Amino acid sequence: xxxxxxxxxxxxxxxxxxxxxxxxxxxxxxxxxxxxxxxxxxxxxxxxxxxxxxxxxxxxxxxxxxxxxxxxxxxxxxxxxxxxxxxxxxxxxxxxxxxxxxxxxxxxxxxxxxxxxxxxxxxxxxxxxxxxxxxxxxxxxxxxxxxxxxxxxxxxxxxxxxxxxxxxxxxxxxxxxxxxxxxxxxxxxxxxxxxxxxxxxxxxxxxxxxxxxxxxxxxxxxxxxxxxxxxxxxxxxxxxxxxxxxxxxxxxxxxxxxxxxxxxxxxxxxxxxxxxxxxxxxxxxxxxxxxxxxxxxxxxxxxxxxxxxxxxxxxxxxxxxxxxxxxxxxxxxxxxxxxxxxxxxxxxxxxxxxxxxxxxx
Numbered sequence: 001x002x003x004x005x006x007x008x009x010x011x012x013x014x015x016x017x018x019x020x021x022x023x024x025x026x027x028x029x030x031x032x033x034x035x036x037x038x039x040x041x042x043x044x045x046x047x048x049x050x051x052x053x054x055x056x057x058x059x060x061x062x063x064x065x066x067x068x069x070x071x072x073x074x075x076x077x078x079x080x081x082x083x084x085x086x087x088x089x090x091x092x093x094x095x096x097x098x099x100x101x102x103x104x105x106x107x108x109x110x111x112x113x114x115x116x117x118x119x120x121x122x123x124x125x126x127x128x129x130x131x132x133x134x135x136x137x138x139x140x141x142x143x144x145x146x147x148x149x150x151x152x153x154x155x156x157x158x159x160x161x162x163x164x165x166x167x168x169x170x171x172x173x174x175x176x177x178x179x180x181x182x183x184x185x186x187x188x189x190x191x192x193x194x195x196x197x198x199x200x201x202x203x204x205x206x207x208x209x210x211x212x213x214x215x216x217x218x219x220x221x222x223x224x225x226x227x228x229x230x231x232x233x234x235x236x237x238x239x240x241x242x243x244x245x246x247x248x249x250x251x252x253x254x255x256x257x258x259x260x261x262x263x264x265x266x267x268x269x270x271x272x273x274x275x276x277x278x279x280x281x282x283x284x285x286x287x288x289x290x291x292x293x294x295x296x297x298x299x300x301x302x303x304x305x306x307x308x309x310x311x312x313x314x315x316x317x318x319x320x321x322x323x324x325x326x327x328x329x330x331x332x333x334x335x336x337x338x339x340x341x342x343x344x345x346x347x348x349x350x351x352x353x354x355x356x357x358x359x360x361x
Contacts, residue, residue, distance in 0.1 A: 009343035021235035052203035055229025059179025063091030131160035164276035
């Protein structure tokens with residue numbers, strides 16, 4: 001059986017470092033917002049080329065706190081891609097703002113920059129981009145639009161640790177919001193997240209908001225949250241960050257094999273010199289996706305669907321999101337994620353390609 005994911009195997013090389021990190025954590029007697037968090041924040045800020053990194057409890061919390069910190073006026077609207085995981089939109093809604101969905105580019109699956117301006121109104125205050133599957137968005141045009149209309153830029157980098165657009169790492173264009181959910185390329189051993197920024201004042205606000213709105217113990221100046229990156233997870237993340245480049249390179253090598261060996265009747269991810277993809281997910285599209293998925297499972301190959309139902313179709317979003325988004329729906333109805341984890345081998349990928357190509361015949 002070729003599994004889609006196996007987190008034990010992904011982390012196997014790090015077990016000794018994890019045990020060492022845990023022992024340091026346990027012996028320290030300091031379990032919340034201690035030296036491990038400070039160390040990881042410094043390392044991850046340096047990795048992303050930003051002045052600040054603020055660790056929080058999850059990717060959703062990173063998005064929610066980032067939006068909250070801007071202090072946007074009531075009735076604000078935030079542009080967001082129609083093709084994303086629901087957490088991106090939940091962060092907008094939980095802040096009391098209106099998500100305004102923009103269709104994706106069918107070639108990249110990311111927000112289509114050419115469709116953003118038509119959705120901008122006097123209430124638009126920010127653009128929340130999502131670097132989906134590990135592919136960076138086309139940031140030149142997005143940044144130009146943001147400058148033209150004086151809009152904030154928030155980046156959902158949950159799936160794109162280390163991805164680059166024209167040599168600039170994502171998460172450094174605006175405020176970067178990261179998830180370290182265990183399946184991510186830089187995955188913790190539980191929930192974890194972070195926010196990156198070059199803005200000193202915003203960084204101070206993020207730190208206060210994650211800790212009950214308190215910059216000084218027992219004095220609360222903001223309506224904050226309890227959303228602190230766990231000290232133990234920060235230690236694990238520091239250990240894994242050391243091998244993130246190896247993880248990325250391995251996944252890019254596997255992706256290259258898929259791109260070279262899968263028949264072109266499968267819609268494969270596009271490759272472009274402007275995009276340095278990190279392939280958190282390697283997805284293909286086919287109109288008979290469900291039949292293909294079943295066939296692969298019969299042949300002992302597990303796959304996933306990211307994601308089976310578009311956000312505007314989710315029950316929780318009824319009455320909140322209006323409109324039709326056929327491009328997003330087409331992606332959700334035809335996409336299939338293939339095995340591309342750190343523990344997979346080239347032989348695994350070649351076997352998947354052989355079985356998939358045989359299915360076409």
